[in-house]
Amino acid sequence: MTHLTYIIAAYGVFAVIAVWFSATSWTRMTHARKRLAAIDPRASR
Amino acid sequence: MTRKRRRLVLVLACGAGIGSAAALALSAFSDSVAFFVSPSEIAAKAPPPGRSFRLGGLVAQGSLTRLLDGGRPAATFRVTDGRATVTVHYVGILPDLFREGQGVVALGEIAPDGSFRAEDVLAKHDEAYMPKEVADALKKSGHWNPAAGPPPPASTWNTLGTGATGTGATGGAASLANSAKAGG
Amino acid sequence: MDASTAFAPPVKPPSGGGRNLHRFANPGRFLRLSGRVLPFVALPGLVLTLAGLVWGLLFAPADWQQGDAVRIMYVHVPAAWLASAGYAALAACSLSSLVWRHPLADLAALEIGPVGAGATALCLATGSLWGKPMWGAWWVWDARLTSVLVLFFLYLGHIALTRAFDDPARGARAGAILALVGAVDLPIIKFSVDWWNTLHQPATITLTGAPTMYLGMLWPLFLSALGMTLGFVAIVLARTRAAVMERRLRTLLATRARQEAGQEAGQEAGQEAGGIA
Known part of the structure; x- marks a missing residue:
């Protein structure tokens, strides 16, 4: 494969950004749901 | 409301x-806002000598000569926009995409003899994306000379060269020639 | 207490044409609906993105001039599309917040901002990684690249502005105005390659003509663009859900604290709320 370092760098940047946004949004959502359920079970759903 | x-x-x-x-x-x-000036704009109103600017256009067919300048790679070629042409001298390594018929943008200035002395040459990619097999098939069938201009419409080459083998490419070229015959 | 009283601004029954928009304005309904939709967006997004990228990286043909560097396109083009589309969504949220006072639009705009900035950063980074070997330069100040860099700064400005005020409503208002003013950059980005001469190539895929791209490259590009768009939507949905729940949590805690201060009752609940806050 030609230009392999550039290709790896590009896909690497994508992987870092995609995983970071997915992981933070997911943990934020589950965290908020758990805290809400702990305070008021009716409000969390 | x-x-x-x-x-x-x-x-x-x-x-x-x-x-x-x-x-x-x-x-x-x-x-x-314009990134470069074309040869015909220079012909109409030449920038003052000694002022650095970017020249853009296509590398004219058959105009490229590669030489050595004190051991360093150098090149002379003509940049055209179809109406006017400017000769460019460049000492340095040309980018991967550089070829005759390709768009280029050169940064430099007009020399006293009227030619363009480039300090830096950038290759401009066009909007066509095709595999090598398709490009070879088009070239072999005589439908396209990359040094002369842009490729024919995509509808004529999207059916070509699905196989990565030489036979696939020639088969594609044959079918293209057939369809051209049928059309004409 | 009833959870529905906890939502800060009370949703009045709207009249006329605004009714359809406001059907999804109720945060409780948004949470139920988005919770149901989210897996059907996130999962196809993941699968399609992976399929498109693996296809593009390993099975699509190399370009006759660019060689394998063309594979950067399968990340760069969807990122560029999402940078613009995300900003359009941000502007749409800002419009419905300023004009119709849509109660969820401010939260959605707040959550779209960072994700859109991420897509724009990805677009700029991958473009640079393609430009170095192909053009011969990491960066040039042509109209396309500069207008996308301006878009990135607009995103950053929106992120900073919406979070700069103590009163979130004022931050949202200021951010909405910035987002709408900045929307003028979107047509500039789109048409920069047609209006001016640029180093960046013009559009390959247009509404008027056939794409000037080999079909074996177009398909993986289409898959990864679709997948990344769904992924973008899923991330924004998840973040907006989190924001709605966090706001509900703050309101609940504040109401509870007020009640306790008034009645001086319930040591147990007070410890709980204090421990969590």
């Missing part, structure tokens, strides 16, 4: 104002 209508009108009016302001500003500065 009327308040909402009023806010909507206000926002739309502001949008129209900002839009036209931006359009005016951009058309006023159109020359400085």
Whole structure:
């Protein structure tokens, strides 16, 4: 494969950004749901 | 409801104002927004010698000569936009995409002899994306000379060269020739 | 207490044409609906993105001039599309917040901002990684690249502005105005390659003509663009859900604290709320 370092760098940047946004949004959502359920079970759903 | 209508009108009016302001500003500065000047623009109004600017156009077919300048790679080629042509001298390594028929942008200045001395050459890629097999098939069938201009419409080559083998490519070229015959 | 009283601004029954928009304005309904939709967006997004990228990286043909560097396109083009589309969504949220006072639009705009900035950063980074070997330069100040860089700064400005005020409503208002003013950059980005001469190539895929791209490259590009768009939507949905729940949590805690201060009752609940806050 030609230009392999550039290709790896590009896909690497994508992987870092995609995983970071997915992981933070997911943990934020589950965290908020758990805290809400702990305070008021009716409000969390 | 009327308040909402009023806010909507206000926002739309502001949008129209900002839009036209931006359009005016951009058309006023159109020359400085342009990334390069074409050979015919230079022919019409040559920049003063010694002032650095970018020259853009296609590398003319058959104009490229590669040579050595004190051990360093150098090149002479002509840049054209179809109406005017400028000869360019460059000492340095040309980018991967550089070839005859390809768009280039060269940074440099006009020398006293009227040619262009480039300090830096960038290759401009066109909007066509095709595998090597398809390009070879088009070239072999005589439908396209890459040094002479852009490729034919995609509808004629999207059916070519699905196989990565030479037979696939020649088969594609044959089918293209057949379809051209049938069409004509 | 009833959870529905906890939502700060009370949703009045709207009249006329606004009714359809406001059907999804109720945060409780948004949470139920988005919770149901989210897996059907996130999962196809993941699968399609992976399929498109693996296809593009390993099975699509190399370009006759660019060689394998063309594979950067399968990340760069969807990122560029999402940078613009995300900003359009941000502007749409800002419009419905300023004009119709849609109660969820501010939260959605707040959450779209960072994700859109991420897509724009990805677009700029991958473009640079393609430009170095192909053009011969990491960066040039042509109209396309500069207008996308301006878009990135607009995103950053929106992120900073919406979070700069103590009163979130004022921050949202200021951010909405910035987002709408900045929307003028979107047509500039789109048409920069047609209006001015640029180093960046013009559009390959247009509404008017056939794409000037080999079909074996177009398909993986289409898959990864679709997948990344769904992924973008899923991330924004998840973040907006989190924001709605966090706001509900703050309101609940504040109401509870007020009640306790008034009645001086319930040591147990007070410890709980204090421990969590």
